[in-house]
Amino acid sequence: MSLDKDIVLIMPPVVEGFVMANPSLGLAYLAAILEPAYSVDVFDYNIDKNFNPHDIIEDILTTHKPKVIGLSLTTLNVPQAEKIVEIILQQDERPILIAGGPHATAVTEETLAIGFDYLVIGEGDNTILELMDFIFGRSSFDKIDDIDGLAFKRDGGVVYTGKREMTDMSKLPLPAWHYFDLDKYSSVAVKNKRCMPIMASRGCPDLCKFCYKGVFGAKLRVREPESLVEEILYLKENFKIDEFVFLDENITTKKDFILKFCDLLIEKEVNLPWFLGSGVRVDRVDDEIVGAMKRAGCYRTSLGVESGNEQILKDMGKKITKDQVRNAVALFKKHRYELTLYFLLGYPTETKETAQDTINFAIELNPDLAQFPVLTPFPGSEVHEYLKSKDLLIGSNWGDYNTFIPNANPTFKHPNLTWEEILELKRKAYKSFYFRPGYAFSQIINIRSISDVRRLWKMVFSFLGFLKSS
Ligand code: B12
Ligand code: SF4
Numbered sequence: 001m002s003l004d005k006d007i008v009l010i011m012p013p014v015v016e017g018f019v020m021a022n023p024s025l026g027l028a029y030l031a032a033i034l035e036p037a038y039s040v041d042v043f044d045y046n047i048d049k050n051f052n053p054h055d056i057i058e059d060i061l062t063t064h065k066p067k068v069i070g071l072s073l074t075t076l077n078v079p080q081a082e083k084i085v086e087i088i089l090q091q092d093e094r095p096i097l098i099a100g101g102p103h104a105t106a107v108t109e110e111t112l113a114i115g116f117d118y119l120v121i122g123e124g125d126n127t128i129l130e131l132m133d134f135i136f137g138r139s140s141f142d143k144i145d146d147i148d149g150l151a152f153k154r155d156g157g158v159v160y161t162g163k164r165e166m167t168d169m170s171k172l173p174l175p176a177w178h179y180f181d182l183d184k185y186s187s188v189a190v191k192n193k194r195c196m197p198i199m200a201s202r203g204c205p206d207l208c209k210f211c212y213k214g215v216f217g218a219k220l221r222v223r224e225p226e227s228l229v230e231e232i233l234y235l236k237e238n239f240k241i242d243e244f245v246f247l248d249e250n251i252t253t254k255k256d257f258i259l260k261f262c263d264l265l266i267e268k269e270v271n272l273p274w275f276l277g278s279g280v281r282v283d284r285v286d287d288e289i290v291g292a293m294k295r296a297g298c299y300r301t302s303l304g305v306e307s308g309n310e311q312i313l314k315d316m317g318k319k320i321t322k323d324q325v326r327n328a329v330a331l332f333k334k335h336r337y338e339l340t341l342y343f344l345l346g347y348p349t350e351t352k353e354t355a356q357d358t359i360n361f362a363i364e365l366n367p368d369l370a371q372f373p374v375l376t377p378f379p380g381s382e383v384h385e386y387l388k389s390k391d392l393l394i395g396s397n398w399g400d401y402n403t404f405i406p407n408a409n410p411t412f413k414h415p416n417l418t419w420e421e422i423l424e425l426k427r428k429a430y431k432s433f434y435f436r437p438g439y440a441f442s443q444i445i446n447i448r449s450i451s452d453v454r455r456l457w458k459m460v461f462s463f464l465g466f467l468k469s470s
Pocket of ligand 2: 207211213
């Protein structure tokens with residue numbers, strides 16, 4: 001049987017040796033959309049401990065001889081993607097190279113210059129099929145320029161075609177997970193072995209200045225609760241999942257949706273634990289929602305608190321208050337969730353005093369876990385544009401934007417603090433939060449099960465290990 005493929009989709013690794021918790025939902029949707037008409041395969045290299053870019057010759061180029069290769073780009077995997085592209089460009093008969101994802105959408109011209117033939121801007125669900133039809137001579141369009149959502153090089157310049165309409169989520173097929181090696185994903189954070197990602201909504205109407213929203217836009221689109229429960233039952237039946245995770249950033253925004261979804265989970269006896277991988281906003285929860293989710297199996301969430309200083313919260317465009325944070329934390333504690341709080345250090349208006357407010361607030365809130373990353377001004381975010389306008393960005397070596405690499409170089413010059421001071425504040429935050437007697441004590445009195453405690457402590461050690469090397 002020939003292994004030749006029309007298209008191979010690749011997720012370049014974020015960093016060599018890193019194993020992701022979940023497979024890529026984006027590539028699973030694209031594969032599902034393409035497979036009725038095209039032969040497809042997917043290579044997610046975020047599970048490969050010893051990834052070597054030359055592997056793609058044996059894995060893909062020789063074995064599958066694809067006509068098209070598509071890469072999924074976040075800013076973090078661009079350095080590895082560049083190595084992959086370089087190898088492909090050296091081949092005598094090379095496939096057509098396309099890319100999509102947040103980085104391709106935010107940094108189009110520079111990304112095309114790496115060697116891609118076409119970039120898919122924004123959501124790729126409909127664009128990729130129209131592009132493939134064009135490449136394979138099956139298109140109803142006369143010119144490639146008529147396909148919305150593309151960027152490509154022509155006559156020394158870059159052509160942007162029209163803006164692509166947002167995807168209608170109710171028309172999406174089930175993600176094609178059969179292309180993934182599902183046993184290879186792992187994380188200290190999940191309760192069970194087979195935990196799969198799912199998404200109920202796309203888009204976010206909020207305007208946090210550190211966040212990039214170029215792919216899914218500002219309009220919130222939510223699926224029907226029935227279709228979600230069907231997807232979960234399908235995953236349980238066909239892929240033997242024992243847990244699922246929502247990747248949504250706004251799952252509680254529509255209260256009637258989340259309450260109905262929780263009722264359905266109970267009514268259909270789904271009986272699986274689940275958690276909110278990207279958290280929820282503190283201003284979009286109440287006792288009814290938090291209680292309903294817990295009864296339906298949700299055991300963990302994170303909350304983006306970002307700062308313990310009201311002015312910094314305003315500067316970030318976060319539109320939340322410290323009292324709203326206190327209320328939300330109290331609700332999740334009341335219903336006995338595992339709670340992680342995310343703080344962000346080094347916003348351009350940060351001072352040593354405001355960072356200390358953040359540390360104090362984290363200790364006051366006393367969640368199970370707290371994380372204190374330093375701001376990374378991802379391209380396309382408002383804070384990136386602000387720093388650029390003030391000439392405070394330090395080059396555009398995307399490797400420095402890789403939050404998984406300890407000791408990465410600074411990405412921007414802070415107006416008030418030196419980089420060493422920022423890193424010192426980060427160390428202080430972790431030490432002050434985790435190395436205090438009250439922390440260990442509250443973990444002991446909140447004791448759930450031995451396996452839960454073991455899992456939480458593994459997470460704490462992974463944060464502290466990371467801290468030691470940075
Ligand atoms: C879930 C999630 C995670 C999970 C990842 C789990 C996993 N394995 O997928 C976890 C928690 C690990 C995570 C971590 C991080 N994340 Co994150 N994450 C997300 C989130 C919320 C959803 C991603 C997702 O699955 N979307 C659903 C799928 C359907 O969308 P998609 O992958 O984008 O694919 C669509 C299009 O992009 C396009 N497309 C994508 N690939 C391709 C390829 C081709 C060939 C084509 C044609 C089209 C195409 O078509 C797809 C279908 O429409 C997004 C925000 C968001 N709303 O997307 C942030 C987001 C991707 N994360 C981001 C960041 C910054 C991070 C972290 C750096 C955070 C940190 N400080 O540590 C890390 C880095 C991890 C990494 N891999 O790079 C940024 C990326 C910004 C950037 N420029 O790269 C985003 C956009 C958040 C934001 N708004 O700022 N993240
Ligand atoms: S951080 Fe969350 S709430 Fe803020 S804009 Fe991004 S997705 Fe929306």
